[in-house]
Amino acid sequence: MGFSRRLVVIAILLVLVLVVGMIVFSTLGRIATPQVKLVVYAYRDSITGIDPSVEFDTGIVVLGVVYEPLVYYNPLTNKFTPALAKNWSKINETFWIFKLRENVVFHDGTPLTADAVRFSILRTKTIYEESGLGPGYIWDSVEDVVVLNSSAVGLRLKYPAPIDLIASSAYGAYIYSPKVLEYSGARDLKDESIRFWFEKGRSLGSGPYYIDYYDPLNEVRLKKFEKWWGWAEVNNPRAPDLVVIKIVSDPITQVMGLRGGSIHIAMAVPRVEISSLVKEGFRVIKQHTYYSYILMFNTRRWPTNITEFRLAVLHAIPWDNLIDKALHGYGIPGSGVIPYGYPGYIDNLRFEYNLTASREFLEIAGLYGAEIEIEIVITTGYEEEEIFAMLLKSELAKLGIKLTIRHYPWELVKEYGAAVWRNPEEAPHLIINDWWPTYPTPYDYLYLLHCSSKEWNWAGYCSGELDELLDTAYELEGENYEEALKLYEEAQMILFKEGVATTLWTITQPFVVSPTIGIRDNAFNPLYMYVVWFQYVEVLG
Amino acid sequence: MVKYYVKRTLLGSTLIVGLLIITYLLVYIAPGDPAHVWAGKPRGPKATEAIELARKELGLDQPLHIQIVTFMIRFLTGNWGVSIAFKQPIADVILRSFKATAELLLFSYMIAIPLGLALGIFMALKRGSKVDLLLRLTSSMFISVPRFWLALIVVFVFYLIGFQSLGRMDPRFSIEFKEVTGFYLLDSLLILRVDIFLDVLTRLTAPSLIIAVYPVFSIAKYVRYTLSERFYEDYVIEAVSLGISRISILTRYALRGVIPAVVQLAGINFVYSFVETTIVELVFMREGIGKILVDGILRSDYPLIVAAFFTVSLILVAVNTFTDILQKRLDPRVTI
Numbered sequence: 118m119g120f121s122r123r124l125v126v127i128a129i130l131l132v133l134v135l136v137v138g139m140i141v142f143s144t145l146g147r148i149a150t151p152q153v154k155l156v157v158y159a160y161r162d163s164i165t166g167i168d169p170s171v172e173f174d175t176g177i178v179v180l181g182v183v184y185e186p187l188v189y190y191n192p193l194t195n196k197f198t199p200a201l202a203k204n205w206s207k208i209n210e211t212f213w214i215f216k217l218r219e220n221v222v223f224h225d226g227t228p229l230t231a232d233a234v235r236f237s238i239l240r241t242k243t244i245y246e247e248s249g250l251g252p253g254y255i256w257d258s259v260e261d262v263v264v265l266n267s268s269a270v271g272l273r274l275k276y277p278a279p280i281d282l283i284a285s286s287a288y289g290a291y292i293y294s295p296k297v298l299e300y301s302g303a304r305d306l307k308d309e310s311i312r313f314w315f316e317k318g319r320s321l322g323s324g325p326y327y328i329d330y331y332d333p334l335n336e337v338r339l340k341k342f343e344k345w346w347g348w349a350e351v352n353n354p355r356a357p358d359l360v361v362i363k364i365v366s367d368p369i370t371q372v373m374g375l376r377g378g379s380i381h382i383a384m385a386v387p388r389v390e391i392s393s394l395v396k397e398g399f400r401v402i403k404q405h406t407y408y409s410y411i412l413m414f415n416t417r418r419w420p421t422n423i424t425e426f427r428l429a430v431l432h433a434i435p436w437d438n439l440i441d442k443a444l445h446g447y448g449i450p451g452s453g454v455i456p457y458g459y460p461g462y463i464d465n466l467r468f469e470y471n472l473t474a475s476r477e478f479l480e481i482a483g484l485y486g487a488e489i490e491i492e493i494v495i496t497t498g499y500e501e502e503e504i505f506a507m508l509l510k511s512e513l514a515k516l517g518i519k520l521t522i523r524h525y526p527w528e529l530v531k532e533y534g535a536a537v538w539r540n541p542e543e544a545p546h547l548i549i550n551d552w553w554p555t556y557p558t559p560y561d562y563l564y565l566l567h568c569s570s571k572e573w574n575w576a577g578y579c580s581g582e583l584d585e586l587l588d589t590a591y592e593l594e595g596e597n598y599e600e601a602l603k604l605y606e607e608a609q610m611i612l613f614k615e616g617v618a619t620t621l622w623t624i625t626q627p628f629v630v631s632p633t634i635g636i637r638d639n640a641f642n643p644l645y646m647y648v649v650w651f652q653y654v655e656v657l658g
Numbered sequence: 659m660v661k662y663y664v665k666r667t668l669l670g671s672t673l674i675v676g677l678l679i680i681t682y683l684l685v686y687i688a689p690g691d692p693a694h695v696w697a698g699k700p701r702g703p704k705a706t707e708a709i710e711l712a713r714k715e716l717g718l719d720q721p722l723h724i725q726i727v728t729f730m731i732r733f734l735t736g737n738w739g740v741s742i743a744f745k746q747p748i749a750d751v752i753l754r755s756f757k758a759t760a761e762l763l764l765f766s767y768m769i770a771i772p773l774g775l776a777l778g779i780f781m782a783l784k785r786g787s788k789v790d791l792l793l794r795l796t797s798s799m800f801i802s803v804p805r806f807w808l809a810l811i812v813v814f815v816f817y818l819i820g821f822q823s824l825g826r827m828d829p830r831f832s833i834e835f836k837e838v839t840g841f842y843l844l845d846s847l848l849i850l851r852v853d854i855f856l857d858v859l860t861r862l863t864a865p866s867l868i869i870a871v872y873p874v875f876s877i878a879k880y881v882r883y884t885l886s887e888r889f890y891e892d893y894v895i896e897a898v899s900l901g902i903s904r905i906s907i908l909t910r911y912a913l914r915g916v917i918p919a920v921v922q923l924a925g926i927n928f929v930y931s932f933v934e935t936t937i938v939e940l941v942f943m944r945e946g947i948g949k950i951l952v953d954g955i956l957r958s959d960y961p962l963i964v965a966a967f968f969t970v971s972l973i974l975v976a977v978n979t980f981t982d983i984l985q986k987r988l989d990p991r992v993t994i
Contacts, residue, residue, distance in 0.1 A: 151830045151831065151833060153830045153833055155829055155830050163743070163744065163957075164744070165698065165743060165745075166698065166744070168745075172698065173698045173700065173701065174698060174699055245702070245704060246704075248708060248711055249697065249700055249702075249704035249705060249706075249707040249708025250698055250700065250708055251698060251700075252701070252702075254701075254702035254703065312745065313740070313745070316744075316745040316746055329832075330832065332945065333744040333746065334744065334751070334755070334950060334953050335945035335949065340833075358833075359829065359830070359833060361829040361832075363825070363943065365943055366952075367940060367941070369810070370813075370824075370940070370943060373810075373814065373817060373824070374824055374943065376817055377813070377816070377817040377822060377823075377824060378822070379822055379824045379825060379943070526689075526690070526956055527956075528690035528694075528695070528957065528958055529690060531691075531694065532690065532691060555701070564702075569703060571705075572694075572701075572705040572706055572709070
């Protein structure tokens with residue numbers, strides 16, 4: 118055999134050995150895979166933290182499964198469900214008692230006690246008060262948490278507040294073991310070492326799953342907590358033993374993972390791909406959320422500082438087909454600022470697509486026929502925002518208004534948004550602020566337009582009348598909820614009439630699910646965005 | 659040689675410190691607010707206060723030159739701090755991802771170097787033939803094709819034939835898998851689990867082949883041209899006339915002069931492959947340095963970005979130094 122032939126043979130053999138070896142190995146590997154009930158959930162963003170008292174962002178997908186609050190609330194059904202508290206009652210305007218469930222243990226085996234509730238709430242509240250970190254402001258009304266006995270806790274308030282709603286917050290209401298002090302070597306509940314102890318991938322909650330492995334950039338592995346109090350109630354022998362929350366930022370890779378069987382539930386599949394996946398046997402669960410895209414006008418820069426100009430733009434938005442075009446049907450049109458199904462939502466605060474009305478508003482403002490250029494800032498990679506901006510651009514062109522679209526990463530969008538207070542000319546005329554809830558109060562969304570909300574009020578809107586209405590309504594929530602809702606409605610009317618901001622849409626989240634996985638109805642709660650409660654998931658295959 | 663090591667170390671260190679400062683400056687002027695990220699995107703009435711506190715805590719309220727000096731002293735004395743976005747010790751984040759990237763790259767080069775050499779020699783021996791032409795065209799095509807596209811195609815093909823290529827390991831194994839070194843292939847052998855080894859190997863092969871594409875064909879092309887030239891040199895012609903076998907001429911004489919340059923080329927390619935790996939890792943859902951850089955940049959996590967660049971620079975300088983030394987060993991005529 119000639120040398121060159123030998124070389125060819127060697128080269129071919131090398132490749133063949135790899136490919137054949139891979140095929141054989143893969144087959145053998147599959148046979149040898151352990152029989153574990155596994156669910157891989159593809160999530161889009163990296164996890165920003167897992168300290169239950171501090172985390173206020175994407176960490177909810179882990180926290181929501183690993184920790185539990187005292188009570189759950191679903192605004193869609195307006196129902197409370199007991200979680201760690203078996204029942205609760207309002208003794209008077211400023212004192213509430215929560216009786217705790219028996220036989221609850223945390224992931225380290227220590228029992229749930231009133232001390233644990235006191236520790237968790239006070240840590241969340243104190244961290245916020247001292248450093249502004251986390252969602253601890255939800256407990257602002259709490260003066261003290263009183264341990265009545267080992268299984269009952271009292272919340273003494275500074276002012277009346279709907280504590281049952283606050284205790285059901287998706288952020289900042291989780292209860293965990295005070296043993297964390299000992300494990301982290303912390304001096305007191307304010308000690309930063311507790312935070313870093315959690316962030317190393319440890320969990321001390323009481324939820325149905327605990328953290329086994331934590332790599333915030335790539336994956337989080339959760340193992341079934343056999344001692345969870347709720348397994349008997351859930352009665353799901355097919356619940357996964359192992360859950361992998363896999364960070365897959367690329368939507369196409371999520372689709373490939375679904376098709377290849379390495380992903381079982383995906384939340385960021387391109388909407389145009391969904392119908393073909395359904396034909397292939399995948400299921401789509403359309404989950405209502407309160408994740409809203411709020412269009413804000415720069416009220417401190419010409420010409421969006423003119424009310425009539427803002428109203429002209431709002432009437433140029435093609436509202437009728439916006440959801441179909443921008444979201445492929447996966448959304449609910451906005452009405453006012455508060456999302457559909459959320460406390461304080463009003464159904465008749467919608468603008469209509471009417472270019473004649475737009476022209477009339479422009480004439481009133483003395484701007485009809487004038488050469489006007491405005492800009493909108495949208496977030497890079499948010500396809501729906503891009504489609505919206507393109508639609509608006511084409512409609513505004515009919516009115517002689519030139520719209521420049523600028524795309525930036527989210528961090529920069531935020532910076533441009535907040536610039537409205539520092540230098541209104543630097544901030545865009547229009548900007549989209551995406552917002553999700555903490556606990557179910559209209560204040561959560563309307564505070565966005567409060568004068569003191571310098572970080573998130575990207576409209577730069579400052580109205581004493583609105584602020585007073587909002588603050589009064591917030592304080593009234595604990596005493597007279599109905600009256601508070603009326604005040605919130607008044608506040609929304611002001612924003613509507615002045616065209617300061619409006620929700621474009623609220624996202625309907627499609628979860629694409631493999632045919633080998635079953636999902637029960639209660640696996641989702643719209644307050645817990647992107648959280649899948651895996652105790653209600655069934656591994657069928 | 660000692661003088662060379664000292665010179666190289668000094669040069670490398672200066673280069674890395676310079677790179678660190680440039681990286682810090684780039685991150686500094688880049689949009690985004692690290693204080694906002696560190697404060698966890700705060701809401702509520704104390705949001706502004708939280709961001710200001712975070713700014714102080716991170717030292718971002720200091721003048722730029724003081725920030726740089728403080729940061730460099732801390733960084734170069736081994737205190738890499740905590741990731742602004744992910745709140746984990748940076749050294750842990752980097753090490754964990756680096757091992758995954760290193761495993762992928764090393765495996766790719768274990769495929770690329772022998773395959774590239776074999777292909778290059780074959781093309782040189784068959785120069786001018788139709789096979790040579792075909793291989794040269796194929797080389798050019800594979801060198802120019804975008805790697806992310808190739809990766810997507812491979813994932814799709816693997817899906818069609820029913821094989822798993824995504825991730826580093828079947829998650830089911832994670833229940834029994836014990837990480838020893840962080841290199842999964844090695845760890846599976848250390849814990850005596852052949853099934854895990856096979857699974858890891860399967861998932862490693864596809865991305866490795868993609869990364870190997872560029873070094874394979876660039877080495878092959880280089881070897882082909884260099885060897886072809888050498889075949890016309892006097893010493894080769896004389897050896898042929900003396901009746902020495904072709905294999906001896908090739909291995910003892912012609913190839914000997916090519917290998918040092920191949921080593922150097924592999925070193926240079928390694929830099930390119932490192933960049934490519936970032937894309938391939940994302941497509942194959944693998945952890946790695948690339949993911950750190952992307953996430954770090956998107957979240958203004960400047961300590962993480964600087965640490966990742968530092969690690970990458972350190973490796974590239976080390977690889978280049980190593981290949982220089984190896985080249986010198988293989989070819990005494992080379993001066994360094």
